[in-house]
Amino acid sequence: MFFKQVRLNAARNRKGNGLFFGSLVISIIAFYTLLSLDKQDVMRFLGSIESDAVRKLMTLIPLVYVVSLFFVFFLVYFACKYQTDSRRREFGMYLMLGMKRGRLFFMLFCETLWSGLVSLLIGLPVALFLTEGISLVTAKLIGFGIIGHTISFSADAILWAVCGFVIVQLLSMLIICIPIGNAEPAKLLNSAASEKQALTSARKSTAFFIFGILLLLTAYYFGLSEPSGTNMSTYYLSILALLVAGVLGTFLLYRGLGSLIGKLISRKSQKVAGLATFTGRQVQENVLYQHKSLAVSSLLLLIALSCISYGIAVGIGRTTGSRTTDFSVIGTETDVATALKLPEIEEMVETSYPVHLSRTKTKFDTGNMIGALKKILKADNIVQNFHTEYVLSETSYNRLMSAMGKEPIDLSGNKSALYSTMGSNLGDFYNLLNKALKSSVTVGVNGETYSLLPKLYYDNIVADRSITLYTALIVPDELYQKLAKDTEPFCWNIHLKKSLTDKLGLMQATQKMGGYLAKAGFKYDSYLGSIGRNLFYTVATSYLTIYLGILFLLISNTVVGLKYLIQQRRNKHRYITLLMLGADTEDLCRSAKKQIQMFFTLVLSVAVCNSIIAIFTMFTNLTRLPPAVTSMTTTLAAIALSAFVITEIIYISIVKRTACREIRMLEVTDRG
């Protein structure tokens, strides 16, 4: 009988409160997604090449997990509070019917566990599905293909997700149950009483509001102004001042806002008809009593927006470049040639060639190039630093070109080409050099003049992306022999067979070939290994910041939504009185919708204003993004903004629907 009651109550809770149940499911998904990170394709691959870094990241995961637990606790706490608040009368009744407090607690805990079990049964498959999706999409985005994909099921992650979820749920219920246990049955039975409207000193509130605005403006000033000087302590002090002013300003702004809304209503209340005054007063009351929650939610939203923007920017802006060669092997010509004849290696290789790249002692006459650069605006920096110390043979570069399926270059007739691996990723650098080359530039080599091809060449000549060449001259082979300090090949490039990479996926094919090369005793760099290093930090940063951002976004929205719904339920007698006074149910629903819209707008407007400044500050003064990102700012902003707007629309409509459903359920006979 008891357990049947528990099951029925839990089912009623789930049915009647989608937000409550949704919050539980979200928390499970959040935990599992984070904890199963090490089973994701990208992380497994990165682990195979950057095991130390991955291990460091994995030691960081428990910390992020604890932070998540802390924040998800609030999500679950508010969801459970909303749920139990609406049942206080029922609890009072149980106590009056002779149920012992201990049994009441036991019943609530059983209900919590039962709801938890159902949430787990729904949340875990969703989480598994989601992490699989993330794993596949990330692998696809990075170019690993899906052939090497393995299911990212993690038993440990499930275990920890369940533990975290149960702890958070039980702790929330414990905190909620203590005041219920201490309350007299009469208090529980008459729990509908709303808080009394207290008049706060208008002068004090206005002072809070103005002071809040001033503090926010101060924070904005610190954020927007360029950091002056190189003194690090001044820099950190200004960041600290920015944070303190921003946080304090937000709290004070909301602290003073309620009274300001009240003033506005008092001025207008005699001029408006319908439920406008009631709507305004409801919003004012919510702000007066919830100003701390509003400030916290607004700040959480700010963190969410900043995290998501940063995560997306870092994720998209990673400098992978195009795939030029799969392996660059260091070794003597004979050794490499022998190894390439090994049957297991030979069957995997499409083409291989030596890369002739070397420093040169020859001083090039770059006067003509510098002259051309001087004519271009904003090229001062390049003019001052321009130098060329490397040469690259025409054949090596053309072999690379043909392997990539690109047109080879022709340097016959005293021609040369300018090469730089800082090329396309550096935006301005690439554009300025390219522009200068268009004006028929020449370079002097040992008294002879070579005309430069009218384009900058930038395709990576070796697999290792960390090797960057400021500039090099691509010269005909005979000239290379004369100029090169060392005529031995710098390395050997190997391209894998397309049929093989199609069959195994680039990731597996690379791993297989790497194994053979290592076995043969070669030092080598692979395309994936090289971008892996590059990628690791960006993927890890991007993944974790987006994860935390989404979590904060969901938590802040749920808190705002639940705070409103709790307040509405507490004040349901007002709606009944309004019905008695002749208000239409649909009028009340419209008023509730307006209240929700205004309530959310109050949180969102401050959060968005703060976020714009915060994101700008973050990307200009605090951290530098890869240059490629700057050109994508608009796209990034559009992606982040649309995701944010969609999330808000979904949340606001869920809260509106719940609020209206509760109003429609009210009857004028519900009084008392």
Place this chain on the structure above:
Amino acid sequence: MNTNNRILQVDGLTKIYGKDNNKTEALRGISFDVLEGEFLGIMGASGSGKTTLLNCIATMIKPSSGKVVLRGKDISTFTGSGLANYRGKKIGYLFQEFELLDNLTARENITLPLALHGITGKNAENDIRQIASKLDIAEVLNKFPSQMSGGQKQRVAAARALILNPSIVLADEPTGALDNKNSKILMDKLCAISDEDHKTIMMVTHDANAASYCSRILFIQDGRLFHELRRNMATETSASFYKRIVTVMAQLGGGSANVL
């Protein structure tokens, strides 16, 4: 009885709660009329059906059978906006627990029924001032309920019930949550409004003191009309009417055989 100024007609009203074996008959065919300007009291023991009767007239609950006709219109035919219009404009309701919206000032509470019917407070400023002065609440108009005494709250609630000049004011134990002093102030004010403005008031009460302000009292027992007392307003003092009320109340416990 002059039926020309009959404002409310209750005809064969029954209300049954529950079904089959669990049926409870709260009202068993009550019929009476209320005349314009009358201050009618409804009295009876707990569970006698007096609040159910008031709630049926206020459209808070639907009667099982019978008719309630206000100014010639059967209120059971009202739905949607007609019902909202009836609740706001045709009747004013005074609750035992005041039911003021505690986040609105007294003025905003009073103008709420106006606002709900598209009238701004500014346009009704004269009415507000008049009614506030009659009920002696002018000085609390800009205060919130939490800053008022119980008596002031109930008078603000009365102002709210009267602001739209309804055909009838229904009061459910209006003195139930007030002390003697505030009960007397409220009843004096309601009585004055009934006399001077010829306002019809129908009040459910347990309190013989409050009932002694009425011009007529209907006693209900077990869902039926049990007795009726009329006060001769010209000759009878409220003190002697009070004695008659108390006598009837004493008889209510002992059954109809003892009624004088």
